[in-house]
Amino acid sequence: MPKKLHTTLVNDTHHSGIRFAKRTYLPRIVGLGTGSFCVGSVMIEHTTPVWLWLLLFLNGFIWPHIAYWKAKRSASPFNSEINNLKADAIFGGIWIAMMGFNALPSATIFAMMGMNNISAGGQRLFFRCVIAQITVAIALLLVADIPFMPETTPFQLYLCLPMIMIYPIFLGNVTYRTSRKLAEHKQAIMQISVRDGLTGLYNRRHWESLLNTELESFRRYRHKTTLVLIDIDHFKAINDNYGHSVGDQAIILLAQELQHTMRAADIIGRFGGDEFAAILPHSTELQARRAIERLQSRLDNSLFPQHPDLRIHISAGIAECDDVQETATHWLNAADHALYEAKKNGRNRVETAS
Numbered sequence: 001m002p003k004k005l006h007t008t009l010v011n012d013t014h015h016s017g018i019r020f021a022k023r024t025y026l027p028r029i030v031g032l033g034t035g036s037f038c039v040g041s042v043m044i045e046h047t048t049p050v051w052l053w054l055l056l057f058l059n060g061f062i063w064p065h066i067a068y069w070k071a072k073r074s075a076s077p078f079n080s081e082i083n084n085l086k087a088d089a090i091f092g093g094i095w096i097a098m099m100g101f102n103a104l105p106s107a108t109i110f111a112m113m114g115m116n117n118i119s120a121g122g123q124r125l126f127f128r129c130v131i132a133q134i135t136v137a138i139a140l141l142l143v144a145d146i147p148f149m150p151e152t153t154p155f156q157l158y159l160c161l162p163m164i165m166i167y168p169i170f171l172g173n174v175t176y177r178t179s180r181k182l183a184e185h186k187q188a189i190m191q192i193s194v195r196d197g198l199t200g201l202y203n204r205r206h207w208e209s210l211l212n213t214e215l216e217s218f219r220r221y222r223h224k225t226t227l228v229l230i231d232i233d234h235f236k237a238i239n240d241n242y243g244h245s246v247g248d249q250a251i252i253l254l255a256q257e258l259q260h261t262m263r264a265a266d267i268i269g270r271f272g273g274d275e276f277a278a279i280l281p282h283s284t285e286l287q288a289r290r291a292i293e294r295l296q297s298r299l300d301n302s303l304f305p306q307h308p309d310l311r312i313h314i315s316a317g318i319a320e321c322d323d324v325q326e327t328a329t330h331w332l333n334a335a336d337h338a339l340y341e342a343k344k345n346g347r348n349r350v351e352t353a354s
């Protein structure tokens with residue numbers, strides 16, 4: 001793999017790992033903060049050493065910041081964040097044991113962490129964390145000889161309510177925002193894959209797929225459909241005499257004028273370089289010729305502010321669809337041949353496929 005591409009991919013992975021840690025940061029603050037009240041509601045009703053209160057405070061209110069800081073500084077933020085989620089599960093197991101498996105707070109912590117893990121890492125992470133949590137809880141219950149106390153008092157129930165009520169709404173909101181962003185990215189990728197970057201018209205690959213669709217539609221409904229190929233005359237000279245950026249401006253201008261001239265139903269694409277193509281459904285070759293003539297006169301009246309002497313001239317080849325064209329390639333070749341004739345016959349003109 002080329003070194004530059006490898007560096008780019010590594011950077012992308014690093015950034016997406018940091019974004020993952022960022023997404024988990026706020027839910028962890030809210031989840032562990034409200035979770036501390038669940039655990040505290042049980043601890044307060046029993047004699048609890050100061051160090052355990054301190055541990056609860058550290059886990060509930062300090063650990064989320066350490067976890068985020070650790071992931072951000074890690075060489076592999078994604079793996080670091082996955083380890084943080086596993087650490088959350090282990091802490092959860094510790095608190096479930098310390099509460100003697102008190103039913104409501106334990107179930108609340110188990111369910112909220114499970115929801116978080118499944119949304120962050122799918123079933124795999126969920127099951128790994130569940131196993132870690134249950135193992136730690138049972139081991140601690142046995143080793144530390146903690147009594148089994150599943151009954152929940154009304155006071156403990158009330159202190160579990162903040163976590164039960166706030167955390168799912170919060171996590172739901174984070175998940176919604178993430179899926180919105182994914183949908184936006186998908187939309188952007190779709191645009192990039194079908195559009196030409198300079199003009200915003202369809203790119204060649206997508207345009208050709210639409211050409212196939214139009215050919216099929218012609219065969220089924222027999223409505224007149226005409227294909228036009230357009231090429232700027234002496235474009236190389238524009239680049240050479242005025243510079244590449246003026247060349248680009250000329251391409252953009254032609255794209256804009258094409259959009260103004262053609263109908264909304266016409267399918268316009270940039271073939272690459274200074275070549276454009278348009279499919280005109282429900283149009284005869286005569287109507288296509290009139291459209292190109294309108295385009296030529298618009299271009300004659302288009303000025304480049306910094307180069308008032310510069311005008312763009314185009315040549316075009318037209319091919320109306322008929323039964324001779326067996327495939328889209330045949331149809332395209334017919335228009336290409338007509339364009340070649342237009343160039344050969346002196347440029348700045350339109351020729352029709354015979």
Ligand SMILES: Nc1nc2c(ncn2[C@@H]2O[C@H](COP(=O)(O)OP(=O)(O)OP(=O)(O)O)[C@@H](O)[C@H]2O)c(=O)[nH]1
Pocket residue numbers: 198231232233234235236237239243244245246247248251272273274343347
């Ligand atoms: N500015 C600019 N130039 C491009 C772009 N893509 C291709 N070109 C240039 O466009 C020129 C294409 O020229 P041709 O179509 O081969 O020839 P021409 O000068 O237009 O001559 P005729 O088509 O025979 O009239 C080449 O010099 C390419 O380098 C682009 O995106 N921007």
